[in-house]
Amino acid sequence: MAFPILLLHLTFFTFNVFSSHSHSHADRIISLPGQPHNIAFQQFSGYITVDNKNHKSLFYYFAESETDPSSKPLVLWLNGGPGCSSLGVGAFSENGPFRPNGEFLVKNEHSWNKEANMLYLETPIGVGFSYAKGSSAYTTTVNDEETARDNLVFLERWFDKFPQYRNRDLFLTGESYAGHYVPQLAKLMIERNKRNNVFNLKGIALGNPVLEYATDFNSRAEFFWSHGLISDSTYNMFTRVCNYSRYVSEYNRDSVSSVCSNVMGLVSKETSRFVDKYDVTLDVCISSVLSQSKVISPQPQQANEMVDVCVDDKVTNYLNRRDVQEALHAKLVGVRKWDVCSNVLDYDVLNLEVPTLPILGSLIRAGIKILIYSGDQDSVIPLTGSRTLVQKLARQIGLNTTVPYRVWFERQQVGGWTQVYGNILSFATVRGAAHEAPFSQPERSLVLFKSFLEGTPLPEVF
Numbered sequence: 001m002a003f004p005i006l007l008l009h010l011t012f013f014t015f016n017v018f019s020s021h022s023h024s025h026a027d028r029i030i031s032l033p034g035q036p037h038n039i040a041f042q043q044f045s046g047y048i049t050v051d052n053k054n055h056k057s058l059f060y061y062f063a064e065s066e067t068d069p070s071s072k073p074l075v076l077w078l079n080g081g082p083g084c085s086s087l088g089v090g091a092f093s094e095n096g097p098f099r100p101n102g103e104f105l106v107k108n109e110h111s112w113n114k115e116a117n118m119l120y121l122e123t124p125i126g127v128g129f130s131y132a133k134g135s136s137a138y139t140t141t142v143n144d145e146e147t148a149r150d151n152l153v154f155l156e157r158w159f160d161k162f163p164q165y166r167n168r169d170l171f172l173t174g175e176s177y178a179g180h181y182v183p184q185l186a187k188l189m190i191e192r193n194k195r196n197n198v199f200n201l202k203g204i205a206l207g208n209p210v211l212e213y214a215t216d217f218n219s220r221a222e223f224f225w226s227h228g229l230i231s232d233s234t235y236n237m238f239t240r241v242c243n244y245s246r247y248v249s250e251y252n253r254d255s256v257s258s259v260c261s262n263v264m265g266l267v268s269k270e271t272s273r274f275v276d277k278y279d280v281t282l283d284v285c286i287s288s289v290l291s292q293s294k295v296i297s298p299q300p301q302q303a304n305e306m307v308d309v310c311v312d313d314k315v316t317n318y319l320n321r322r323d324v325q326e327a328l329h330a331k332l333v334g335v336r337k338w339d340v341c342s343n344v345l346d347y348d349v350l351n352l353e354v355p356t357l358p359i360l361g362s363l364i365r366a367g368i369k370i371l372i373y374s375g376d377q378d379s380v381i382p383l384t385g386s387r388t389l390v391q392k393l394a395r396q397i398g399l400n401t402t403v404p405y406r407v408w409f410e411r412q413q414v415g416g417w418t419q420v421y422g423n424i425l426s427f428a429t430v431r432g433a434a435h436e437a438p439f440s441q442p443e444r445s446l447v448l449f450k451s452f453l454e455g456t457p458l459p460e461v462f
């Protein structure tokens with residue numbers, strides 16, 4: 001019964017490939033195992049070598065727009081970590097066209113490729129299917145600078161494979177530690193463009209990003225406290241005795257003081273590991289929390305029907321299937337399996353402390369529009385820290401408020417709040433959303449994404 005459908009499928013793809021994609025033939029995905037049958041957009045994936053000498057190759061997945069790809073912008077999406085996969089987290093759990101569920105891929109009705117041609121990059125090397133060859137491949141420490149350089153080379157060479165996208169409006173987007181990756185890459189692009197115009201960069205959007213780690217991390221205490229995750233006395237300790245930025249800074253230098261150790265012990269005990277810090281209102285995936293250590297557990301709860309809190313496990317199973325890897329043209333080099341976040345990457349954790357807010361300032365001066373958005377249930381990079389930083393940036397570079405703080409709508413409900421400065425710098429929350437906003441609020445996130453790309457105000461009424 002499946003045979004004629006498959007045939008139809010192949011015919012369709014063949015037609016499209018010769019009409020517009022003769023250069024990228026080798027990377028075309030014929031069909032992902034378990035994908036729905038009526039898929040009318042093209043998918044590509046494969047490797048771009050970014051360093052011939054050290055055999056460094058970055059893996060990408062590219063989903064063309066569902067409609068009219070030749071007139072839609074090109075959007076790069078990067079997840080953070082550092083070391084987490086834009087393929088597994090971004091594409092298959094957040095804003096990509098499909099989400100795995102057992103043997104099958106389920107269509108995401110709010111995929112960002114409804115509005116754009118979406119390019120997902122696993123970066124740096126050692127993340128997901130991206131690799132380096134040779135004995136010293138994963139033993140040297142990778143930092144922000146090297147990552148940005150490799151990402152730049154990736155894009156330059158990716159355009160050689162997809163020349164029809166070279167002059168397309170380009171947007172960089174990402175989340176969390178991509179608050180480092182994206183501005184740093186954008187900065188290199190602007191510099192590169194001074195020699196000759198290579199990148200048609202229009203804007204960047206960052207979700208729950210790390211922009212200035214002390215402000216970002218220290219907003220955690222108040223978030224925990226105001227959501228009832230810690231007691232009054234622990235809140236006092238977490239702000240006055242040892243705040244979170246101090247703890248992380250000590251931790252990353254292998255020198256955690258006994259005061260900080262005590263305070264963090266209290267915080268961890270009260271917040272409990274059965275709460276998802278990336279969305280304090282979501283249930284946790286019991287099987288994966290328990291697999292992290294063997295402790296007696298409470299009874300498993302019924303997961304929220306709308307949000308699949310076990311998506312990570314499903315993605316990991318799916319991307320480790322041999323047939324899936326073959327369909328993706330992916331291989332595992334120097335690692336045993338594909339992981340959501342890398343086990344082999346040695347990243348310079350002190351780069352966390354490098355502020356990227358000043359880079360955002362220079363991008364605005366270069367005319368690049370910026371959106372900082374926050375899933376408002378995230379305690380890891382809470383909205384209050386991001387909002388403070390956007391305000392600070394606006395003040396520093398002399399941008400006045402052009403849209404005062406107000407609600408925005410998605411259908412008949414409030415999608416979140418927004419404020420705009422100088423018609424170029426925007427802040428928006430996504431109501432009820434996680435650190436991975438498009439994962440738990442896909443519909444609201446898509447409205448936000450569309451308005452960002454089109455440069456139109458978020459809906460003010462319904």
Ligand SMILES: *[C@@H]1O[C@H](CO)[C@@H](O)[C@H](O)[C@H]1NC(C)=O
Nearest residue numbers: 214218239242243244245246
């Ligand atoms: C966090 O702690 C450090 C070290 O004690 C201190 O310098 C800093 O001002 C504190 N930050 C906040 C926001 O309390």
Ligand SMILES: *[C@@H]1O[C@H](CO)[C@@H](O)[C@H](O)[C@H]1NC(C)=O
Nearest residue numbers: 397398399400401402421422
């Ligand atoms: C911002 O507002 C201040 C006070 O109203 C005004 O003096 C200034 O010219 C404005 N700046 C811009 C860039 O519009």
